[in-house]
Structure formats: structure tokens, C-alpha cells
Amino acid sequence: MFMKHDATSVDFGHFFQVKEEFIFVFSGFNDRFLTSVEVLEVSSGIWREFPDVCSHRTKFQAIQSRPDSVLLLGGKDVYGVQTAEVEEFCSRDMKNFPVYWKLPEGLAGFACCFVRENLLVLCGGSSGQEVRAKASLVNLENPERPVFSPLPDMLEPREEFALIAASDGRIYAFGGYNSEQ
Numbered sequence: 291m292f293m294k295h296d297a298t299s300v301d302f303g304h305f306f307q308v309k310e311e312f313i314f315v316f317s318g319f320n321d322r323f324l325t326s327v328e329v330l331e332v333s334s335g336i337w338r339e340f341p342d343v344c345s346h347r348t349k350f351q352a353i354q355s356r357p358d359s360v361l362l363l364g365g366k367d368v369y370g371v372q373t374a375e376v377e378e379f380c381s382r383d384m385k386n387f388p389v390y391w392k393l394p395e396g397l398a399g400f401a402c403c404f405v406r407e408n409l410l411v412l413c414g415g416s417s418g419q420e421v422r423a424k425a426s427l428v429n430l431e432n433p434e435r436p437v438f439s440p441l442p443d444m445l446e447p448r449e450e451f452a453l454i455a456a457s458d459g460r461i462y463a464f465g466g467y468n469s470e471q
Contacts, residue, residue, distance in 0.1 A: 349398035358382045364397040372396030372418045399449030423447040
């Protein structure tokens with residue numbers, strides 16, 4: 291599934307098309323933990339802030355799971371410890387809700403993307419002990435009991451990178467670093 295590939299031959303145009311009219315920015319860190327959600331209304335260019343609606347977390351992944359819902363996966367908690375927690379953010383209510391499952395281990399700096407509906411690929415990241423090359427397929431057909439299946443490891447352990455499922459069926463891992471090498 292992972293192979294070295296010349297990125298100049300990839301059509302990036304379809305990766306960056308805005309399909310919805312809002313862009314959400316969750317949590318983060320700027321010398322203090324942020325718990326707000328900032329929302330950009332694309333058509334007007336106006337930002338709005340919704341304070342204190344997210345958990346304290348950084349280096350997590352946010353991925354749209356349904357039209358009005360975003361999963362917030364893993365990351366580091368307020369103490370800087372990798373977490374396995376998963377929450378669901380409802381954009382209609384502007385609230386976070388815990389879900390009934392967790393990642394198999396605490397993980398931060400990983401990347402994930404949907405390869406098709408209810409099928410998520412999760413790769414790399416740091417468990418706190420090591421930077422990983424592991425990859426998993428996560429079946430979310432039953433959202434209360436996802437099934438994690440191993441995929442072949444990436445070629446290089448990495449964290450803090452981007453992962454994209456392209457229309458050609460390939461999964462591309464861009465950038466990142468490995469502080470252990």
C-alpha cells in the first residue's frame with residue numbers, strides 16, 4: 291500500500307476543493323491550551339469563535355464522520371501525555387460528545403483519512419515510547435464497535451504529517467519527521 295512515488299505526477303487540485311461553506315479549527319496550543327472552536331464562513335470570510343467547547347488536546351486528528359459531525363481522535367492531553375480518547379463534535383449543536391470506543395493505544399502526531407465511507411486509514415504517530423510506522427484500517431460501519439485491522443507498515447516511521455487517499459486508490463503520506471533518527 292505504501293511505496294515511494296513521484297509527487298509531481300499527482301493531481302492535487304481535487305484535494306483542496308471546499309465542499310462545505312464552513313471551515314472548522316479545533317483546540318490547539320499557543321503557549322496555553324486552547325479549548326475553542328473557530329469557524330470560518332467561507333462565503334463571507336468572517337471568523338466566529340465558540341469558546342470552551344473542546345477538550346484540552348494537541349497533536350490530534352479531526353476528520354468529518356457525517357455531514358454534521360467530526361471525530362476528534364487521540365493527541366496529547368493537558369499534561370502532554372498521549373491519549374486514546376475519541377470524541378465526536380456536532381457542528382449543529384457546537385458541542386463535543388464522548389464516543390463509546392478508543393484508539394488501541396494513546397497516540398499523538400498520527401495521520402488518518404477515509405478511503406471510502408466508514409473505512410478509515412490511521413498511520414504513524416508517537417505512542418510516547420516510539421515514533422511508529424504502523425498502519426491500520428479502521429472499519430466504522432458499527433460506530434460503537436469499530437474494527438481495527440493491521441495494514442503493512444509505512445516505509446518510514448513518522449509523525450506530524452499529512453495522509454491523503456487519492457482518487458487513484460493510493461494513499462499518500464506527505465512530510466513529517468522522526469525525532470528518533
